[in-house]
Amino acid sequence: MKPEPAAAAADAIRDKAHELGFSWFATAPVGRLERELEDLRGWLVEGRHGDMAWLAKDPDRRADPELVLEGCRTVVVVGLNYLREPLPKIDELRGENEARSAVGKISRYARTRDYHRVIEKLLRKLARFIDATVPAAHSRGYVDYGPVMERPWAKRAGIGFLGKHTLLIHPKEGSFHFLGVILTTAVLDEQAAEVAPSAVAGCGDCRRCIDACPTGAITAEWQLDARRCLSYLTIEKQGAYEEPAPGPNKGWVFGCDICQEVCPYNQARARHTEDSALGPLLIDGEVSLRDLIGNPEGFLSQFEGTSSPLKRTGAEGLLRNAIAVASELGDPRLNEYLSAVEEDESRPQWLREMARAAKTA
Helix, strand or coil: CCCCHHHHHHHHHHHHHHHHCCCEEEEEECCCCHHHHHHHHHHHHCCCCCCCHHHHCCHHHHHCHHHHCCCCCEEEEEEEECCCCCCCCHHHHHHHCCCCCCEEEECHHHHCCCHHHHHHHHHHHHHHHHHHHCCCCCEEEECCCCCCCHHHHHHHCCCCEECCCCCEEECCCECCEEEEEEEECCCCCCCCCCCCHHHCCCCCCCCHHHHHCCCCCEEECCEECHHHCHHHHHHHCCCCCCCCCCCCCCCEEECCCHHHHCCHHHHHHCCCCCCCCCCCCCCCCEEEHHHHHHCHHHHHHCCCCCCCHHHCCHHHHHHHHHHHHHHHHCCHHHHHHHHHHHHCCCCCHHHHHHHHHHCCC
16 A cells, blocks of 8 residues: 555655754654744743844744744744763763863853754755755754744654753653744644654753752752753853852853753663764863963864854853863862953953952962
């Protein structure tokens, strides 16, 4: 018996997605995300998005794919694993998640090329394939800065569930993945998900991510205040930290993985891959604080000609983050580097004062 056209098309598109390097593929029929829109509006009203003004732009459009792509009938969701090395076990993490002498930590997502550029290119290829496979179809791809709420759509498509840290958890592989979404006018089989909704277990009574967050950014189950999140503070936040500082950096100078590291799904099931569409690693997970404080511009120069995410926060932001970690460490061997920043009249006054305060007697 021949498969129905929609099922056959979805199978072909799934195969193409895997050929391009995506880890997962699923679809969901289009609809309006009413509950998610209500939650988003409340989050924005409370100012929990911090300085990320683009998140407040046109919430209604984010919740309704048909306002983004006229005639949209299906939402395609794909995932790309970015865990490149085995995840340390929970006992090892207890030591790793403390600031360690003279080094700063880089989030796993930022150790390779900028995923936005990589996934956008792959989504364009997959969208073209959909349009070529389904007559008269029109498709458009988006990553996380586009006008689409990718995690709720991944949940609707059956890929996984939202953890209490608000990230999507694949029940068989954890949460170290990037998501991409394609809106299409094609009608595809609703059962194309590779993880059946019945397999989604949820967090239960676990609250490891909440308890482990050093800044209290996970204010309640499924509630995140970005203004207190180290990923926001070390990447998106511009200029000086507000006083008082939200909490310790725990050694992180760019991003933070703590809530994902302690998650039981990641501890038990996260798989790493050395073969990735993201390409080779550009940097190890630890960097010298002497290098960052002594010459942040020089540190960043090693990524010229690459799309490293580390360039997003700029030299000033990396210097600020490194000084914050140095302040926690209290290592007198960093004093000479901090003094050089303090005396550097080309640096902003707030940064020079931050360096002075971080020095250890």
